[in-house]
Amino acid sequence: MDRWRTIIEPFRIHSVEPIRLTTVEQRDAALEVAGYNLFNLHAADVLIDLLTDSGTGAMSRDQWAAIQHGDESYAGSPSWFAFLKGVQTLFPFRHVIPTHQGRAAEKILFSVLGGPGKVVPNNTHFDTTRANVEATGAEAVDLVIAEGRDPAALHPFKGNMDVAALERLLDERPADVPVVFVTVTNNSGGGQPVSLENLRAVRAVCDRHGVPLFLDACRFAENAWFIKLREPGQGDREIPDIVREMAGLADGMTMSAKKDGLANIGGWLALNDDALAEQCRNLLILTEGFPTYGGLAGRDLEAIAQGLREVVDEDYLRYRVASTEYLGEALDRAGVPLVKPFGGHAIYIDARALLPHIAPLEYPGQALAVALYREGGIRGCEIGTVMFGQQPDGTESPAAMDLVRLAIPRRTYTQSHIDYVIEVVIWVAERASGLRGMRIVEQPPALRHFTARFAAV
Ligand SMILES: Cc1ncc(COP(=O)(O)O)c(C=O)c1O
Secondary structure, three states: OOOOOOOOOOOOOOOOOOOOOOOHHHHHHHHHHOOOOHHHOOHHHOOEEOOOOOOOOOOOHHHHHHHHOOOOOOOOOHHHHHHHHHHHHHOOOOEEEEEOOHHHHHHHHHHHHOOOOOEEEEOOOOHHHHHHHHHOOOEEEEOEOHHHHOOOOOOOOOOOEOHHHHHHHHHHOOOOOOOEEEEOOEHHHOOEOOOHHHHHHHHHHHHHHOOOEEEEOOOHHHHHHHHHHHOOOOOOOOHHHHHHHHHHOOOEEEEEOOOOOOOOOOEEEEEOOHHHHHHHHHHHHHHOOOOOOOOOOHHHHHHHHHHHHHHOOHHHHHHHHHHHHHHHHHHHHOOOOEOOOOOOOEEEEEHHHHOOOOOHHHOHHHHHHHHHHHHHOEEOEEEOHHHHOEOOOOOEOOOOOOEEEEEOOOOOOOHHHHHHHHHHHHHHHHOHHHOOOEEEEEOOOOOHHHOOEEEEO
């Protein structure tokens, strides 16, 4: 296969879903009803849905077959044991606690470990992670390396944690840090990977301070693929082997199986600490379900178990990263400012750079995301001041970056869909100086990006 430059989808289509073609007028009307919040749209009014890669991928023939094996016994179902084996093959933690998705795992863990006066460092907290930390009264701090905050800086592992900053935090507040988190890949920082070397260094700091290290491992397979491609000495290793080393450096993990579980729902919390696991399981029973199914049906457990086998396949990962790169390279050639290098699951447009005439507090990312939908029916996601600007005390400040994320659902769109996206984004970018900022007319007290309503400035 190395003779050919074209990286094809390593699958063929087995079942199709129609996409409804809409006009600009129809999309204008839909935007108005949605309060210019793309989360409020009817998905049927979206042509190419790049809102998220979470739970939106296509499952394989073998996953659908596995679903038929789903055993819905309340306790001790064979599907639970298939799931447990799938998880522990890659992540050999002693305790695995199944949840309906990643944030349920976060909620449970931080309910036990968080609280006022506590501080949880992460390379960059994802929005639900930050919200779940802050909901307990604890503080969430982002300690990604400086390059990780600069959209244009080229670094092979821009998701790395600033180890010196972590050490300083642990020196200054030795009693306040219940857990250190590292998110692989770093979604909110552009889907950027974390190196094994960095994980080892973070582990060493955690050991010196006696603090546990957890992974937010949603995109562990993409992270492992980048390690194989980019980290010296890792090129000959098998992906499962790299994943196990990542897991071995941590004391636990939270996971959303809606990403690298290749499933439409699911997640888990896994850890080694017996006493902590006991507390977490008790909370699980309160809100999710019995410990052998958590928030999931037996059929979901089966789909995840099979997904975990498929996601570490190198043909899949090569295609996955190459197809994301294909979008990035075309936009880059056209001069659209992007976060670089390209991450695994998404291309991030630097809206602040593309729309310098719109101040961060007038949400350049939101303005751009709305324009992409209006012009081409493409739904992306603002990752910027709308998502992160709202402070717990009710004030507002600009986020570190104003990005629009075009997240690529796994195994879902073909190259011609992506060619269409490229055409639309370039068209909008060429007319960016005509876009106007936005203001919020209605918002909830937290996680406002999901439900806020907007109007043009
Ligand atoms: C890095 C990261 N952590 C946590 C989550 C939360 O997972 P879920 O959406 O399954 O609750 C996500 C989801 O997008 C994520 O990307």
